[in-house]
Amino acid sequence: MANVYLWSGVRALVAEENPLKIDGENLKELLDNLIISYPNLKAIIQEGVSFSVDNKLVMSSTIERIEENSEVYIFQKISGG
Amino acid sequence: MALDNENKNFFDVVGTRPIRPDGIEKVTGQARFGADAYLPGMLHGIILRSPHAHAEILNIDTTSLDNDPSVKAIVTRKDFSPDLKGEDWNILENVMADQKALYDGHAIAAVACSSLLEARDAVKKIRVKYSLLPHVTDVEEAMKEGAPIIREGVARSSVPKDMHPNIVGYHESGHGNVEKGFIEADLIIEETFKTEAAHQGYIEPHACLVNMMPDGKGEVWCCTQGHFNVAKVCAKLLGTDASQIRVTASEIGGGFGGKTAVFIEPVALALSKKANRPVKMVMSRSEVFRATGPTSSTSMLVKIGMKKDGKITAASGTFKLQGGAFPGSPMAESAMCAFAPYDLEHVKNVGWDVMCNRPKQAAYRAPGSPMAAFAVESVIDDLCKKLKLDPIETRLKNAVKEGSKASFGPRFERIGLVETLESAKSHPHYLAPLKDGYGRGISCGFWFNFGGETSVSLALAEDGTASLSVGTPDIGGSRASMCQIVSEELSIPYEKVRATIADTATLGYNEISHGSRVTFATGLATIKAARDMKRKLCARAASNWGLEEDAVYWEKGYVKPAGPNAGNHDPLSIIDIAKTMGRTGGPIVGHFEASPEGAGVSFATHIVDAKVDRETGFTSVDRYTVIQDAGKAIHPAYVEGQFQGGAAQGIGWALNEEYIYDEKGVLQNAGFLDYRIPVASDLPKIDTVIVEVPNPGHPYGVRGVGETSICPPLAAIANAVSNSVGIRMKELPMSPPRILKAIEENNG
Structure with missing residues (x-):
């Protein structure tokens, strides 16, 4: 299971658990499972998020592979100029 | 052949400064712009x-x-x-x-x-x-009880309940316990800062x-x-x-996010x-x-605690950004970039997205980061002064490096902040004595950089030249860089490659040219497309020789038999293969379609000397040096141009540019006569140093360079002004009237 860290502004929605333990072979599966476990995160994730997977910044692609014990950070979506 | 994932460290064409392919059209007036x-x-x-x-x-x-x-x-x-x-x-x-x-x-x-x-x-x-x-144009006023409501029900789900309806986004991140960290500090400074909206100022x-x-x-x-x-x-x-x-x-004719x-x-x-x-x-x-969008105006509160030896014990910041009459200000980016250069045990970042009666903000180079850096780096400078610490040594003491936990969460991969600071410390600018009346300012800055959907096509012509189609408009010299990459990969002359911005019916979807992504993502796509073409050239040669594909290899523009068992064949050049390709299997085209990630973050350190005229309040910038990690500079002249451009726009933002609304909420300075961007006579020669700490996420080590250069200037100039006139300016722009007012208040 991956260790999933949410930005602190939304941790209240997951009862302050940090990190969350979530399954998934890639980011899409992980997000799907995250929403199944915490349905109140669905709207926030759909509003747009970016990621870091094992310290690699991932702005939008959800095919990024997740390993056992991967560290996944989820941020509010980042935009550039 | 492992053509796909080969990382290159030695280059023939990349890193040189060939003539830009759009130069003749632009200097002779033949280039066709929108109008x-x-x-x-x-x-x-x-x-x-x-x-x-x-x-x-x-x-x-x-x-x-x-x-x-x-x-x-x-x-x-x-x-x-x-x-x-x-x-x-x-x-x-x-x-x-x-x-x-x-x-x-x-x-x-x-x-x-x-x-x-x-x-x-x-x-x-x-x-x-x-x-x-009733209307409201100020970010703080828009959050007050009784402020006119722009639109009900827009707030994102992350906004705490019972907030003013104009507050439509909320961000909070960080780690540790900032209250504990502040207790450990020998000195704490907490200050508020404001910045006005600045337009991207493109000429076209x-x-x-x-x-x-x-x-x-x-x-x-x-x-x-x-x-x-x-x-x-x-x-x-x-x-x-x-x-x-x-x-x-x-x-x-310029975009800069706008x-x-x-x-x-x-x-x-x-x-x-x-x-x-x-x-x-x-x-x-x-x-x-x-x-059209200027960037957001801001109101910011920053608090930093420091030990006497310069170690930061805790830092917190609240960044309120108005995004016009729509949600979407880059407040999360402000919050996440603010303390990113520093390795902090205790840090807290908060952002508010606020709506006002102003135009919808649009991205402007590293959206949100320059304003946050202005606030944070100003406080760090004041801490250094009060504790009698060297500003570069103090930043080095706290600088993030590979493995440091970023203020926004994960740990950094290989990064080059320390290298920019070390370069600044030994730069002739930093070592030179200051002229009379001048102040010297230092600041660091950070930006993420992006990848995103990218699709390119590289077609071989029958004479062995190559035509590259990309889907990212060239806003910073990317056509030259892409031609260099093709030249590097295929070992054909730079002049024999033509890059074209293809229309939307020609290629798969391409993400916007933003987020400093083009040289990274389109560059990576071009490398992959060229390697795809090399694979096809090898396959064609093998077929011509009656060999299996793995019985040949690519070397410097030629396909050669892999060894004695492959037979005695003369190497085939690209031209040899190209001229017969029509009857040996058809056109040869290399492709890449994907969404590359791993753009690699970047850092910069700026040094500036400026002097305030105490009688007029006018600030003259005498010397400016940009030091930035580019990962790998494909075309160094373009990289230097990006560095200089960011500094020039930052000088304007810091000293003069602002949206001025009257009491009716009508913009009063909607033209270049009244909205004053810097002209050549306002700017010094801007020196540049390209630091190259390779990005592990790119075959050549490229990081984006277009945005980071605008992150440090606001703070660097504010610090120089503070050191020149002895007053900390907490509001931008530091225009002559505002500086005169500050001098008068200080005197009295």
């Missing part, structure tokens, strides 16, 4: 804009144009798709108002006429009945020529940072298919659809200021 497009029979479109900051639109009366033969089409909101939601609705609402005018300059209606003069006359005859509403206004044909096929020629996005947005706003709108990007948004193209298409004629629209400078 240079013409079609027979085209009409001219003009938009009627609200003169009010906030008003209900009671009626739009166009009857005076009913019998005007010059008027070929009129459009209002009802001519666009009624079924949009979310950000699509926001874009449409900004393109053409529905029930309310939300800011001075908001589009209300548009007309198309045979000539521009007729269109200008016609639009004045439209009568709009407004009911004025928004311009387009469109033709919507009766069969529903649309053609658009426009200046944009993202023509695929233009097609997507126009299709949504007009209720048609994206594939039916073909968009060609013109040359672009041309990532769509403003006039859907209006022109709607007019064209009604008139059944091509329609051209070119914004005036006043329209550009009033109705």
Whole structure:
């Protein structure tokens, strides 16, 4: 299971658990499972998020592979100029 | 052959400075920008804009144009798709108002006429009945109880309940326990800072020529940072298919983030659809200021605790950004970038997205980061002064490096902040004595950089030359860099490669040219496409020789037999293979279509010497040095240009540029005479140092360079001003009146 860290502004929605333990072979599966476990995160994730997977910044692609014990950070979506 | 994932460390062409491929066209005036497009029979479109900051639109009366033969089409909101939601609705609402005018300059209606003069006359005859509403343009005022509500029910789900309806986004991140960290500090400084909105200041206004044909096929020629996005947005706003709108990007006279948004193209298409004629629209400078996004204005509170030895014990920041009359200010980026250069045990970042009666903010180079750096780096400078610490040594003591936990969460991969600081410390600028009356300012800055959807095609011609099609408009010299990459990979001369910005019908979707992504992502795509072509060249040669593909290999522009068992064949050059490709299997084309990630973050350190004239309040910048990690500079002259451009725009933002609204919420300085961007005489020679700490996520080590260079200047100049005049300026711009006022208050 991956260790999933949410930005602190939304941790209240997951009862302050940090990190969350979530399954998934890639980011899409992980997000799907995250929403199944915490349905109140669905709207926030759909509003747009970016990621870091094992310290690699991932702005939008959800095919990024997740390993056992991967560290996944989820941020509010980042935009550039 | 492992052509796909080979990382290169030694280069023949990359890192050199060949002549830019668009140079002749641009210096001879032949380059075609947005306003240079013409079609027979085209009409001219003009938009009627609200003169009010906030008003209900009671009626739009166009009857005076009913019998005007010059008027070929009129459009209002009802001519666009009624079924949009979310950000699509926001874009449409900004393109053409529905029930309310939300800011001075908001589009209300548009007309198309045979000539521009007729269109200008016609639009004045439209009568709009407004009911004025109270307005607010200041971020702090907009959050207060009783402030006019821009729009109910817009707040994102992350906003705490019971907040003012104008607060539409909330961000909080960080780690550790800041209260514990502040207790450990020997000195704590907490200050508030404000910055005004600054426009991207591109010289070329928004311009387009469109033709919507009766069969529903649309053609658009426009200046944009993202023509695929233009097609997507126009299709949504007009209720048609994206594939039916073909968009060609013109040359672009500056974008800096401001041309990532769509403003006039859907209006022109709607007019064209009604008139059944091509329609051209070119914004005036006043329209550009009033109705296209500047960056957000801000109000920020920063608190930092430091030990006597310079170690930061804790840091917290609250960053309130107004994004105009729509959600989406880059407050999360401000919060996440603010303390990113520093390795902190205790840090807390908070961001607020606030709506005001101003135009919808648009991205501007590293959106949100420069303002946050202004606040944070100002406080760090004051801490250094009070604790009698060297500003570079103190930053080095706290600097993040590979493995450091970022203030926004994960640990950094290989990064180059320390290298920029070390370079600054030994730079002749930092070692030079200061001239009388001058102050020296230092600042660091950080930006993420991006990847995103990218599609390129590399075609081989029968003479062995190559034609590269990319889908990212060239806003910073990318065509030169891409030609260098093809030349490097295929071992053919740089001059034998031509790069073209292909239209939206030619390639798969390409993300906008933003986020400093083009040299990283399109560059990576070009490397992969060239390697795909090399694989196909090898396969073709093997086939010609009757060998298996793994019995040949590629070396410096030639395919060769892999060993004695492969037979005695003379090496085949690209030209040899190209000239027979038509009858040996057909055209040879390399492709790449994917969404590369791992762009690699970047850091910069700036040094500036500035002097304040105590009688006039005028600040002169005497010397400026930009030191930035580029990962790998493909074309160093372009990289240096990006560094210098960021510094120049930062100087303008720091010292003069601001949106000035009157008491009615009407913009008072919608032109370059009153909105003062720096001109050549305002700028010193800007020295540059390219640091190259390779990005592990790119085959050549490239990081984006276009945005990080605007992150440090606001703070670096503020620190120089503070050291020159002895007063900490906490509000931008540090214009002469504001500095004079600060001097007077300090005296007395």
